Amino acid sequence: MRSIRVRLFAFLAVVTVAVWGASAVWIQVRTEAEIRQVLDRRLMESARMVSSLLGQGGLPVTAAAIGGGSDTFPSPARGLERQLSCQIWSLRGQLVSRSEGAPAVRLAQTEGFSERVIEGEPWRIYTIQNRTAGVQVMVGDRLAVRERLVGSIIAGLAVPAVIGLGILGGLIWWSVGRGLAPARRLADALVARSAEDLRPLETTGGVRELAPMVAALNGLIDRLESSRRRQREFTAAAAHELRTPLAGMRVQAQIAAAAADPKVRARAVEQMVASVDRTSALVSRLLEMARADEVSEQPLERRWTPLTRIVTPDAGSCPVELELTSAAAALELNVDFERVGPLFANLLANACAHARSRVRVDAAIGPEHPILIVEDDGPGVSEADLPRLGQRFYRGPNAVTGGAGLGLSIAEVSATAHGWRLAFGRSPIGGLRVVVHMDAGSVRRV
Amino acid sequence: MRLLVVEDDAVLRDGLQVGLSANGWTVDAVDRVEDALTALSSTVFDLVVLDLGLPDGDGLEVLRYVRARKDEVGVVILSARDAVADRIEGLDTGADDYLAKPFDLNEVAARLRAVRRRMLGRATPALRHGLLTLDPKARLAWFGDESLLLSRREFAILEALVERPGQVISRSQLEERLYGWQEEIGSNAVEVHIHHLRAKLVPGVIRTVRGVGYTLS
Numbered sequence: 225m226r227s228i229r230v231r232l233f234a235f236l237a238v239v240t241v242a243v244w245g246a247s248a249v250w251i252q253v254r255t256e257a258e259i260r261q262v263l264d265r266r267l268m269e270s271a272r273m274v275s276s277l278l279g280q281g282g283l284p285v286t287a288a289a290i291g292g293g294s295d296t297f298p299s300p301a302r303g304l305e306r307q308l309s310c311q312i313w314s315l316r317g318q319l320v321s322r323s324e325g326a327p328a329v330r331l332a333q334t335e336g337f338s339e340r341v342i343e344g345e346p347w348r349i350y351t352i353q354n355r356t357a358g359v360q361v362m363v364g365d366r367l368a369v370r371e372r373l374v375g376s377i378i379a380g381l382a383v384p385a386v387i388g389l390g391i392l393g394g395l396i397w398w399s400v401g402r403g404l405a406p407a408r409r410l411a412d413a414l415v416a417r418s419a420e421d422l423r424p425l426e427t428t429g430g431v432r433e434l435a436p437m438v439a440a441l442n443g444l445i446d447r448l449e450s451s452r453r454r455q456r457e458f459t460a461a462a463a464h465e466l467r468t469p470l471a472g473m474r475v476q477a478q479i480a481a482a483a484a485d486p487k488v489r490a491r492a493v494e495q496m497v498a499s500v501d502r503t504s505a506l507v508s509r510l511l512e513m514a515r516a517d518e519v520s521e522q523p524l525e526r527r528w529t530p531l532t533r534i535v536t537p538d539a540g541s542c543p544v545e546l547e548l549t550s551a552a553a554a555l556e557l558n559v560d561f562e563r564v565g566p567l568f569a570n571l572l573a574n575a576c577a578h579a580r581s582r583v584r585v586d587a588a589i590g591p592e593h594p595i596l597i598v599e600d601d602g603p604g605v606s607e608a609d610l611p612r613l614g615q616r617f618y619r620g621p622n623a624v625t626g627g628a629g630l631g632l633s634i635a636e637v638s639a640t641a642h643g644w645r646l647a648f649g650r651s652p653i654g655g656l657r658v659v660v661h662m663d664a665g666s667v668r669r670v
Numbered sequence: 671m672r673l674l675v676v677e678d679d680a681v682l683r684d685g686l687q688v689g690l691s692a693n694g695w696t697v698d699a700v701d702r703v704e705d706a707l708t709a710l711s712s713t714v715f716d717l718v719v720l721d722l723g724l725p726d727g728d729g730l731e732v733l734r735y736v737r738a739r740k741d742e743v744g745v746v747i748l749s750a751r752d753a754v755a756d757r758i759e760g761l762d763t764g765a766d767d768y769l770a771k772p773f774d775l776n777e778v779a780a781r782l783r784a785v786r787r788r789m790l791g792r793a794t795p796a797l798r799h800g801l802l803t804l805d806p807k808a809r810l811a812w813f814g815d816e817s818l819l820l821s822r823r824e825f826a827i828l829e830a831l832v833e834r835p836g837q838v839i840s841r842s843q844l845e846e847r848l849y850g851w852q853e854e855i856g857s858n859a860v861e862v863h864i865h866h867l868r869a870k871l872v873p874g875v876i877r878t879v880r881g882v883g884y885t886l887s
Contacts (some may be wrong), residue, residue, distance in 0.1 A: 233685035256743030468679045468721075468752035478775040479692070499681040621702070621726040658784065 228407075232400045232655055237393060251381060256374050263370055264337065267350040270308055278312070278357040302498040307369055311362045313599050320359055331362040337515055339367070342534040371588070379399075406431040410438070449522075454517060458616070462510050465617050469503040500598055509628040513616070516566055516637040524560035524641060530670065531555045531596075534568050542576035544600075544660060551647035552587035552596065557641060558666045570631040571598040577624045579603030594667040597660050602655035605648070613648045613656075632658075641665065671786065671826070672714065672847050675864035676701040676706040676732060677748070686719060686748075689775045694809045696824050696850045703727035707735055714846055715743055717782050722749040722760070727763040730763050744785035749775060757782070783807060790833055797832045799886055802875070805831055813871060823848050824867045827860070830878065831886050840883035 239321040309326030314318055319330070330348040332338045339348050349364035352446050413425065424442040480492035532553055557564070577581040579600035603622040605613060612618045614636050617629040632646070635658075639646050644662045651657035677683040678701045682700075682745065687699045695704055700706050703724050710718070710732070718736065722729035729747065736743050747760045752770035756801055760768045766785040769778060771825040782805055803812045809825050811818040820828065830839055841860045848863075849855045856862070864884060868876055877887045 367759045399775070417791075467752075467771040468723075469856060471680050471748070472682030472685055474772045475682060475689055479685060479689050480868070492685070495681045495684055501682075533679045619725055625726065 228406050229397075229400050232392075232404075236396045236400070241394070243656055244389060245423050248378070248382065248385065252374070252378050253360060255377050259370060261373055263365065263373075264348070264350070267337075267348065269306070269351045270310065271350045271361050273311070274310055274363065275352050275354045275357075275359075275361040276514060277328055278354055278359060278361070286601075303493075307365050309364055313360045313362065315353070315355075315358050317358065317395065322638065331364045335633070339415075368384045383596075388448075396473065406434055406575040410434060414441075424451065451521070458514065459515065465506065466503065467504070469499050473499045473503075488637050506628045509630045509634075512566070513630050513634050513637075516634050520637050520641050526558045526560055528556045528558050528668070529564075529585070530555055530559055532562060534559070535563070535572065541573065542583065544576060544579045544581055545586045546572070546576070546584060549586045550591075551586065552585050555587055555589075555596075555670050556668050556670050557662075558668075563638055563641055567642075567660070568598075570635040570638075574631045574635075575602075575656070575658075577627070578604075580654070582653070584651075584653060589669070591665060593664055595663050596662065597657060597659050599651035599653055600655040601651070601653045601659040604650055604655040607650070610650075614646065671695045671718045671829070671851075673697045673717045673719060673782070674706065674709055674713075674715045676703075676717045676724070676729060677719070678724050682721075685775070685789045686778070690719070690779060693807075694825060695781050696826075696848060696853075698850050701725070703729070703731050704855055710736055710741070710743075712845070713851075714741075716847070717746065717786060719778070719782070720747050720765070720837075721743055722747060722751055722756075730760070733760075733763050733765060744782070744789050746785060748778065748780070762775045772863075777834065780807075794843075797829065799832045799835045802828070802832060802871075804829055813875075818870050820867070820870065821863075822864050824870075827863055827867060830886060835886050838879045838883045838885045848854065852853065865871075883887075 308323070309331070310323040311326055311331050312320060312321045319328075321330070326550060327342050329342060331342065331347065332340060332351045334355055335351045337348065337350055339345070339346060346367040347364045348367055348370075349362055353360045353362055354358050377591045410425070422445050424445055427437050475493045476496045476499065480489045480496070483489040483492060524569070532548070534551075534557065535548060572583065572585075575598055579602045581601055586599075588595050588597070605620050605622065609620050613620070614632045615629075616633045619627055619629040623629070631649075635648050637662060642662075643661055644666070647659040647661060649657045649659065671694075675686045675690070675697060677686060677699065680701070683699045691697045698709060698715075699825060700709055701724070702726050702778050704719075704742045706720075709715070710818055713789060718732070718861060720729045720732055720879050729749070732749075736745065744766045745764065746769065747765045748768045748769050749756065749760070752874070755884055757768045757770075766788070767781050769781065783795070786806075787793070795805070795807065796805065801814045804825075805811070806829060809820075809822070809827060811820055811825060827850045830844060830847055844860050847857055864876060864878075874887055879885060
């Protein structure tokens with residue numbers, strides 16, 4: 225696992241060093257140029273000064289040749305000592321005078337600026353001609369001295385820069401740590417959470433950059449919470465639904481145990497058997513519902529399937545006439561065959577159980593979304609009770625006995641998985657009409 | 671005693687009807703709120719055994735109906751809703767007792783007897799009037815020390831008279847108490863039972879109030 229802190233730090237360090245390095249190079253180049261200019265001007269000024277002293281004739285040329293006076297001047301800083309050397313030559317080519325420490329060989333041959341290697345060292349010299357005094361004045365300095373100057377300026381800048389870089393590195397490391405603290409706090413909060421705690425994570429005082437992650441986590445928590453709540457409600461409802469048949473069986477068992485009359489006992493046992501059968505049917509439905517719930521979040525494996533393959537109730541289970549209109553028979557649905565089964569099986573079983581004489585399956589592909597209709601001519605459901613259809617364990621007043629009140633709920637889970645919706649209404653042929661609202665991408669004509 | 675069982679589960683309804691009849695009570699059963707209201711408006715019941723989750727509504731509607739009419743009827747709720755809040759709501763709506771499913775048949779019978787006792791303002795299980803003693807649970811009766819051999823209906827008549835001593839109880843009231851909807855009633859059935867009862871008791875214990883009914887002396 226890579227650390228964001230280390231990555232960020234490395235990145236910032238590289239960038240900082242690069243920026244600092246570039247500015248150091250720039251400073252060096254600029255400093256060199258400036259120093260060269262300043263020192264060149266100094267050479268020029270010095271040469272003019274000496275020349276003007278000679279030019280006015282106030283100073284005998286020979287006096288300068290003695291070259292004294294250096295002792296009277298205070299000694300300058302080491303390294304910069306005797307930076308300048310001066311020579312005065314007659315126009316005839318004789319050395320008239322030279323400053324202390326100046327080389328004995330002629331410094332330059334040309335007027336103006338020139339560079340020469342003298343006694344193994346490169347020099348820079350400025351030469352000026354004084355026709356009045358009949359001399360050439362040459363002032364020069366060693367390039368090595370110039371480089372030392374530049375070097376010491378750069379060194380003076382580099383030392384604090386290196387120390388600064390160290391401090392900056394520490395600060396960057398610390399800041400990155402501080403900056404990432406909200407992420408660490410979020411992780412700590414998640415680690416500290418118990419599996420039961422499904423409250424949303426706090427976003428107050430949160431960081432904008434973490435908000436999408438917190439939102440995504442909260443979305444996940446929300447889905448977990450609702451799935452767990454569904455499970456809890458379902459378990460509670462299932463336990464509740466089982467209580468009544470259990471009470472019935474218990475009472476009948478007590479009657480059978482206490483009855484002296486064999487007829488009473490036989491009847492009680494008969495009732496118990498009937499109740500056991502009904503209860504086991506209820507348990508099967510509960511399991512079916514639980515399975516439907518369980519897979520409801522899993523992705524579908526859709527395939528184009530003719531409706532005639534999906535709507536095939538076995539003849540025995542539907543005692544009335546089942547009519548599949550030609551509009552419906554001509555359709556193909558893009559469905560997960562395994563998971564669309566419960567939808568139509570339950571709708572048809574429901575319709576068949578309540579119908580008087582017929583059940584109709586119709587379809588309509590209008591300008592809006594396509595719909596499938598399953599309706600019967602049974603007693604139907606009153607307007608007031610329609611909204612309660614599809615509620616788990618709800619059995620309408622006209623419901624056939626023995627139903628668990630789960631059929632339409634199972635159908636609804638299956639429809640929702642396909643992105644469809646069920647609507648309940650009253651059918652023109654008399655009974656209940658269930659409309660399956662589908663999306664256009666799920667249906668096509670063969 | 672006349673009981674109404676309101677329960678939508680067929681097996682449990684049948685069990686309650688058969689099981690409670692064994693206590694000597696006359697038990698009728700319905701499976702919907704609507705039928706329960708019809709039954710209660712046409713017949714006088716002493717006790718109602720009420721389920722709450724009914725196909726056409728809530729059992730509490732039935733309870734509210736009888737309490738609104740100020741009927742003198744005991745109501746015991748038998749429900750799968752066993753949360754404390756549900757029990758409190760049931761009792762506060764006017765139920766005399768509340769049992770969660772599943773339950774024991776004998777306990778239901780005992781609670782029904784207890785509710786009946788409280789309604790009549792008695793603390794002791796035995797009914798007494800003069801030398802007459804009745805044990806409603808065992809359905810035994812004594813006159814002084816002498817035990818009486820009574821049929822189910824004779825006992826029911828005597829119980830009705832002893833429950834409200836001094837009150838005159840009409841023949842139709844006794845008929846209603848004795849016979850369920852499905853039972854055929856002979857035109858002079860009550861007179862016949864009274865006649866047999868008088869023969870087993872000291873003469874003069876049961877008085878006939880002419881044109882009104884019967885009472886205990």
